[in-house]
Amino acid sequence: MDWSRAKNILILIFVLLNVFLSATIISELKGNKVTKEIISNAKLALKERGVEVNCNISDYNGSVGNLTYKKMSFDRMRLVQNIFGEETVIDELLEQGYIERNGRELRFLDEYSFVFKNFEPEEALSGLNNPDKVLGYVEKLLKGTELPVLDFKIDFVEHENEGTETYVFRQKYRDFWVVENHITVNLSEDYLEIVCRYQKVDSIKNSKKVMPVYQVLLKNHEIIKDIAINKIELGFKNSERDDGRRETDGIPVWCVEIESYGNKVKKYFNAYDGDEIE
Numbered sequence: 001m002d003w004s005r006a007k008n009i010l011i012l013i014f015v016l017l018n019v020f021l022s023a024t025i026i027s028e029l030k031g032n033k034v035t036k037e038i039i040s041n042a043k044l045a046l047k048e049r050g051v052e053v054n055c056n057i058s059d060y061n062g063s064v065g066n067l068t069y070k071k072m073s074f075d076r077m078r079l080v081q082n083i084f085g086e087e088t089v090i091d092e093l094l095e096q097g098y099i100e101r102n103g104r105e106l107r108f109l110d111e112y113s114f115v116f117k118n119f120e121p122e123e124a125l126s127g128l129n130n131p132d133k134v135l136g137y138v139e140k141l142l143k144g145t146e147l148p149v150l151d152f153k154i155d156f157v158e159h160e161n162e163g164t165e166t167y168v169f170r171q172k173y174r175d176f177w178v179v180e181n182h183i184t185v186n187l188s189e190d191y192l193e194i195v196c197r198y199q200k201v202d203s204i205k206n207s208k209k210v211m212p213v214y215q216v217l218l219k220n221h222e223i224i225k226d227i228a229i230n231k232i233e234l235g236f237k238n239s240e241r242d243d244g245r246r247e248t249d250g251i252p253v254w255c256v257e258i259e260s261y262g263n264k265v266k267k268y269f270n271a272y273d274g275d276e277i278e
Contacts, residue, residue: 033059033060033061034059034060034061034212034214035059036059038214039057039059039214042057042214042217042218043057045218046217046218046224046229049221049224049225049226050225050226050227051217051224051225051226051227051228051229052227052228052229053228053229054228054229054230055229055230055231055232056232057213057214057217057232058212058213058232058233058234059212060210060212060213060234061210061212062209062210063207063208063209063210064176064204064207064208064210064234064252064271065204065205065206065207065208065252066204066205066206066236066249066250066251066252067173067176067178067201067203067204067236067249067250067251067252068201068202068203068204068205068248068249068250069199069200069201069202069248069249069250070199070200070201070202071199072199072200073111073112073147073198073199073200074142074145074146074147074196074198075144075145075146076108076114078144078145078146079106079114079142079145080099080106082141082142082143082144082145083099083104083106083116083141084099084101084102084104084106103118103119103120104116104117104118104119104120105117105118105119109197112197112198112199113195113196113197113198114195114196115193115194115195115196116141116193116194116196117191117192117193117194118191118192118193119190119191121187121190121191121192125187125189125192128187131154131157131167131169134167134185134187135149135152135154135167135169135183137185138169138183138185138194141194142196147196147198148171149183151171151172151173152169152170152171152172152181152182152183153169153170153171153172154167154168154169155168155169155170155177155182155266156168156257156264156266158264162188163188163189164186164187164188165186165187165188166184166185166186166187167184167185167187168182168183168184168185169182169183169184169185170182170183170235171198171201173201173236174204176234176235176236176252177233177234177235177236177255178201178235178236178250179235179236179237179238179250179253179255179268180197180199180236180237180238180250181197181198181199181201182195182196182197183195183196184196208272209272210234210252210271210272211271211272211273211274213232213254213256215274216254216269216271216274217229217256219274220269220274220276223267223276224256224258226260227258227259227260228258228259228260229256229257229258229259230257230258230259230264231255231256231257232254232255232256232257233254233255234252234253234254234255234271235252235253235255235268236250236251236252236253237250237251237253237268237277238250238251239251239270239277240277240278251270251271251272251277252270252271252272253268253269253270253271253277254268254269254271255267255268256268256269
């Protein structure tokens with residue numbers, strides 16, 4: 001056998017295979033994106049509705065599945081010890097679900113959520129003037145609780161007239177917002193409050209085609225009018241059932257930050273059908 005010739009044939013086959021695969025990938029990527037012309041026309045239609053778009057309109061046109069969770073949360077015992085001291089007798093306190101000592105208050109709302117208040121926050125408030133420092137404070141408070149604080153990113157900051165500042169952090173998973181998992185920090189001269197909800201993410205399953213966000217914006221003409229759109233991102237949210245409870249899985253949602261007369265609000269739209277969800 002002429003090994004030199006065989007080698008050249010194999011090289012040619014691999015080259016042709018790479019060209020074929022590259023063409024296939026490029027074709028798929030183009031198929032998963034909305035054209036610039038369509039987005040430009042959508043912006044014009046929104047402008048006629050009085051909508052000012054201050055961000056990019058995503059060109060994503062692919063598929064996303066549902067977000068599933070594990071039945072796991074944070075370590076409650078560790079949290080109690082972090083707040084009230086290592087010597088704290090924990091069992092009875094956890095049964096009560098409510099602890100108040102030395103100007104500090106901890107309440108467990110359910111197996112995945114808690115509220116912590118510090119009514120003597122002078123020392124804690126020192127230097128907490130930006131999201132990184134606020135999250136650093138939270139990280140120390142939750143050390144050892146198995147809550148992945150560094151997976152949480154700033155969603156928005158709100159300054160109220162009464163002097164209260166609110167920092168809202170949400171978990172990011174594979175670059176998607178996990179809307180339900182949040183750390184909300186309220187700061188004022190009188191108290192520091194942390195409201196936290198965390199359930200461990202399992203995976204994303206059962207992928208389905210999503211509605212491109214430009215279609216979602218155009219569809220919701222009663223909501224998306226005479227406003228400014230500052231941010232558009234894809235995330236997951238647990239929708240509400242008819243009985244008031246929430247679904248156990250998170251569905252993909254388009255997270256849209258809108259602004260009207262200086263007031264910023266987050267709106268969430270089901271990424272499968274475009275309907276608004278609470």
